[in-house]
Amino acid sequence: MAVTTMAALLAIVSTSGFLPAAEASIESTCAAAAARDRGVDLPFCVAQFTAYHGAAEADVWGLAKTAALIGVNLADDAKFDAANGKVAPPPSTGAKGKAAVDACARAYDAVGMAFAEAADAVTARRYKPAKDKLAGVAALARRCDAGFVAIRARTPPALAKYGNDCQKMAVIGIAITNLI
Numbered sequence: 001m002a003v004t005t006m007a008a009l010l011a012i013v014s015t016s017g018f019l020p021a022a023e024a025s026i027e028s029t030c031a032a033a034a035a036r037d038r039g040v041d042l043p044f045c046v047a048q049f050t051a052y053h054g055a056a057e058a059d060v061w062g063l064a065k066t067a068a069l070i071g072v073n074l075a076d077d078a079k080f081d082a083a084n085g086k087v088a089p090p091p092s093t094g095a096k097g098k099a100a101v102d103a104c105a106r107a108y109d110a111v112g113m114a115f116a117e118a119a120d121a122v123t124a125r126r127y128k129p130a131k132d133k134l135a136g137v138a139a140l141a142r143r144c145d146a147g148f149v150a151i152r153a154r155t156p157p158a159l160a161k162y163g164n165d166c167q168k169m170a171v172i173g174i175a176i177t178n179l180i
Helices: 003-016 026-036 042-050 060-083 094-123 127-135 137-150 157-177
Strands: none
Touching: 026 042, 026 060, 026 157, 042 060, 042 157, 060 094, 060 127, 060 137, 060 157, 094 127, 094 137, 094 157, 127 137, 127 157, 137 157
């Protein structure tokens, strides 16, 4: 979608004050979420939902749940990559680097669980607990980085990207849940 079209959509949605379920779409929901929370990365939001099967047919409630499910997928991918050797520890970190990557696998297991619990809470229409779980994602993802800080090494780029993406998805999930 062109930037000018997206800006026009954002202006329309933000002035309406709410987003009726019948008018919900990926683009309008992401725009409404971005209008309420400047932390929402609009292009990332649209791209993540567009790639997720079934999101195009979802209403606002369905997109809030889908945001958490996308987070589960991102965290599971990070955990898999860390646990199965797809992410190498930084050179010259030896056993400490391997231990840091293993700690990341555990951290992303916790991130995935937080997203799953948020999805369950949205499904049960318990929005405050859902938002609380999503709000905790950043701290859980930072556990991965902490292992590398402790050995004075940079977090491998793939794991840093997963951390960033999980945090963005949590912000999106909270912002969309606030639209319900």
